[in-house]
Amino acid sequence: MTSRTFHLDSIRRVFPSLNHSINGQPLVYLDSAATAQKPLPVIECISDYYSGATANVHRGSHSLTATATNRFEAARKTVATFLGASEECVVWTRGATEALNLIAQSYGRQTLKPGDEILISEMEHHANIVPWQLVAEQTGAKVVKSPINTDRCTLDMRAFDVLLNEKTKIVAIGHISNVTGTRNPIETIIQKAHAHGAIVVVDGAQAVVHEEVDVAALDADFYVFSGHKLFAPAGIGALYGKAELLESMPPWHGGGKMVERVTFEGTQFSASPAKFEAGTPNVAGALALAKAIDWLNTLDKKAAEAHIATLQKQLVEGIKDIDDLSLIGLQAGASVVAFTLKGVHHSDIATLLDQQGIAVRSGHHCAHPLMDALNIKGCVRVSIALYNTQEDIERCIAAIQKACDIL
Structure with missing residues (x-):
């Protein structure tokens, strides 16, 4: 059996879509819980x-x-x-x-x-x-x-x-x-x-x-x-x-x-x-x-999940002290971070992130009963995958901070 490895640079090279730009900015894709990008072996x-x-x-x-x-x-x-x-x-x-x-x-x-x-x-x-x-x-x-x-x-x-x-x-x-x-x-x-x-x-x-x-x-x-x-x-x-x-x-x-x-x-x-x-x-x-x-199955899945958990922690540490920002049901070590900003519609935040090249999800996430239980109309969700990097998270944090300043 081939030994399993986790090399981030090698992984990113097999995802051609990660090299794209949106709105004149290099793409940071943080919506993998909605759908993941596809590696070359799958495309081929x-x-x-x-x-x-x-x-x-x-x-x-x-x-x-x-x-x-x-x-x-x-x-x-x-x-x-x-x-x-x-x-x-x-x-x-x-x-x-x-x-x-x-x-x-x-x-x-x-x-x-x-x-x-x-x-x-x-x-x-x-x-x-x-x-x-x-x-x-x-x-x-x-x-x-x-x-x-x-x-x-x-x-x-x-x-x-x-x-x-x-x-x-x-x-x-x-x-x-x-x-x-x-x-x-x-x-x-x-x-x-x-x-x-x-x-x-x-x-x-x-x-x-x-x-x-x-x-x-x-x-x-x-x-x-x-x-x-x-x-x-x-x-x-x-x-x-x-x-x-x-x-x-x-x-x-x-x-x-x-x-x-x-x-x-x-x-x-x-x-x-x-x-x-x-x-x-x-x-x-x-x-x-x-x-x-x-x-x-060629990847070290434990290493991949540890990498995702590290990025989640980095993101949380970078945004948790932003005024009027509330983290929603944060689960340590998970691949997602959901949040709201008091007095601001979730889609406005996501739009400002999109303008900076950051792709995230906003809305009710096909979970109306959960939104009702939390007494919110929706939230922003950042979802992290094994192909994301510390630089992706740094850019996301900076974009969220800028969006909050504007809003």
């Missing part, structure tokens, strides 16, 4: 598929389609290994959002009934709230909010324990918050939920980038993530489900590839995971996601 993988080996998968008998199918299924194996899962338990999706909707509309719609409860944390991304509201309307089940400790932006586990009961059939929880970087105690949550007979759906979109995930060790029932936050392209992601759950679930979409035989008298569906993958899949995306994982 996509180009290779479309320029020299394009073919559909699981269809036809010619050599190109056989090669594409083999690569496609090898990519599934790479994702399965990445999650500590079996290949038959990994379903290709367009991302975490589609995966959560699939679970809600297939598993949830066939199992939930009036009076059942779906317990969801207050800090969830909309993608892990809205699908459950839709299926609750369809089945008569009830969505129950599990509140947070607003001072620390952590899940209120005492309240969770009270709300978790025999009516709870599904617990939907984010592994790591996209706004504050809060790492939920999903190991404990899964154990508690299973003790009450509930299944647990984990949104891992922010987590798989920053920590090793072993779904078997977690005993997660479902685990989902998106490729675009993991240095892969948009439009590809994965759903892990326990084999017995996937086998019990009906297909969500109908069409080609997910059937064994179709007649007007009825349809015989393929086994899982194929029965959930109707139509021509995002072959290039699947191959590129596997390539992104292969590339990540």
Whole structure:
């Protein structure tokens, strides 16, 4: 096995987009929690598929389609290994959002009934709230909010324990918050939920980038993530489900590839995971996601996370004493820093940073309930990735200070 390393200069060289300028300033990209930049191995993988080996998968008998199918299924194996899962338990999706909707509309719609409860944390991304509201309307089940400790932006586990009961059939929880970087105690949550007979759906979109995930060790029932936050392209992601759950679930979409035989008298569906993958899949995306994982596996991930934690600390130290600036739910060692400035709209701050070449996110971050709990309309979020540098953070601090002076 090749030894893993972490050399920042070498890493930055494989991200061509980092060499761009915006508004006449060298780009400092600090919005990786929204989507990560793409390394050359991923870019080249996509180009290779479309320029020299394009073919559909699981269809036809010619050599190109056989090669594409083999690569496609090898990519599934790479994702399965990445999650500590079996290949038959990994379903290709367009991302975490589609995966959560699939679970809600297939598993949830066939199992939930009036009076059942779906317990969801207050800090969830909309993608892990809205699908459950839709299926609750369809089945008569009830969505129950599990509140947070607003001072620390952590899940209120005492309240969770009270709300978790025999009516709870599904617990939907984010592994790591996209706004504050809060790492939920999903190991404990899964154990508690299973003790009450509930299944647990984990949104891992922010987590798989920053920590090793072993779904078997977690005993997660479902685990989902998106490729675009993991240095892969948009439009590809994965759903892990326990084999017995996937086998019990009906297909969500109908069409080609997910059937064994179709007649007007009825349809015989393929086994899982194929029965959930109707139509021509995002072959290039699947191959590129596997390539992104292969590339990540060449890096010393502990060193990468230590580097990110150092940059986060540098940023916090540089802005914490700015007048009227409030840090939101700061989690030491996380990859994000969220803040507000009293009397100033968050988008005004982000616009002034953009004018100085600093790309950050402002708004509600697809987390309206969390914003409501914190009694704010939105905030600025700086999100750090392994390719960022101390100079990036220095420029960000200077830009924030200048923006605050102007505003």
